[in-house]
Amino acid sequence: MTASFNSRNAIAVLIIAGLLLLPVYSQLSGNVFVLTLFTRIVIFALAAVSLNLIMGYGGMMSFGHAAYLGIGGYAVGILAAEGIGSGFVQWPVAIACSALFALVIGALSLRTRGVYFIMITLAFAQMAYYVASGLARYGGDDGLTIYKRSNFGGLINLSSRVQFYYLCLGCLFGGIYLVSRIVNSRFGLVVQGLRSNEQRMQAIGFPVNRYRLVCFVIAGMLCGLAGALLANNTDFISPAVMYWTRSGDLMVMVILGGMGSLFGPVLGAIVYLVLEEFLSQVTEYWALIMGPLLLLIVLFGRGGIMGLVGRLTRG
Known part of the structure; x- marks a missing residue:
């Protein structure tokens, strides 16, 4: 147990140190692309961390989490198009809109369980996708x-690659710290208890749906913040960000790194997106290679990469 704990801490320290020193390496080596790539990775890692809160700790398998990426991004894009360029307005609006959408989805979908919950969250995300596709004033299918x-x-200055990277990294570390405080609080312990034995927690007297709903909204807000970062990173937002395959990508990142671990989603995002970038440069059929690789990791690495490292250390 101690070895597993120490190995997870070591991985977390390596991740933090590597991400903090990455701009230094980029400037010394003259490799600008690696900074651009890892800015994208850090943004998606934040989205994966938010999904891990409800999926890894709360046991809520949401297949529509990418909707909040799009909502946060469109909030920034639409306000910019209307002449409101202040981040002090755009970002709170992005987070608030994501929170409101999560509140509506959660209030309806959390009445169900299992595959029904998955399908309802997917349906709402697809609705958001088609609404964004129909916004002709803001680009429609072509994006904004x-x-x-x-x-x-x-x-x-968000136009500075280094400053923007560190802003994204600060948001990621802030998100991880928030999730850490939540899961170790009384509220978080109740949410984890609901994942393990909902009937028992309900019998004790905890309002099950209320706890789940608050957790669901917090996750939506974090992902909405990631959406605001993504829109600024690409200078573009399109309905494709909300499509169900993007939600699948986020789920793979969480499962690959290790559900229910603080830095598992970050490690999963790094491995997934670096593999995707590397294989896409080797062959146009990169998905045929990446699919079996991810399948092997999930099959033989129970608990994701974090779980695999823990077992190897104990062995």
Whole structure:
């Protein structure tokens, strides 16, 4: 148990150190692409961390989590198109809209369990996708170009690759810290108890749906923040961000790294997106190679990469 704990801590320290020092390596080596790639990875890692809160700790298998990425991104894009460029307005609106959408979805879907819950979350995400596709004023299917990034009154320049990377990294670490505080609080212990034995927690007297709903909304808000970062990173937002396959990508990241571990989703996002980038440069049929690789890791690495490392250390 101690070895597993120490190995997870060692991986977490390596991840933190590597991500913090990455811009230094990028500047010394002149490799700008690696900074661009890892900015994208950090953003999706934040989205995966938010999904891990409800899936890894709460046992809620949401197949529509990418909807919040799109909602956060469109909130930034639409406000920018209407002449509101302040990040102090755009980002709170992105988080609030994501929270409201999560509240509506959660209030309806959390009355169900199992495959029914999965299908309802998927259905709502697809509804958001088709609504965004029908927004002709904001690009429709073609997406919306964002001509100017969020303005924070000179406090930070989002056009600077290094500053924007560290902003994304700060949001990721903040998200991980928030999830850590939540899961170790009384509220978080109740949510984890609901995953293990809902009937017993309900018999004790805990309002089951209320706890799940609050957890669901918090996860939606974190993912909405990731959506705001993504829109600023690409200077573009499209309905494709909300499509169900993107939700599947987030689920793979969480499962690959290790559900129910703080840094598992971050490790999963790094491995998944680096593999995707590497294989796509080797062959156009990269998915045929990546699929079996991920399948092998999931089959033989119970608990994801974090779980596999723990077992190897104990062995």
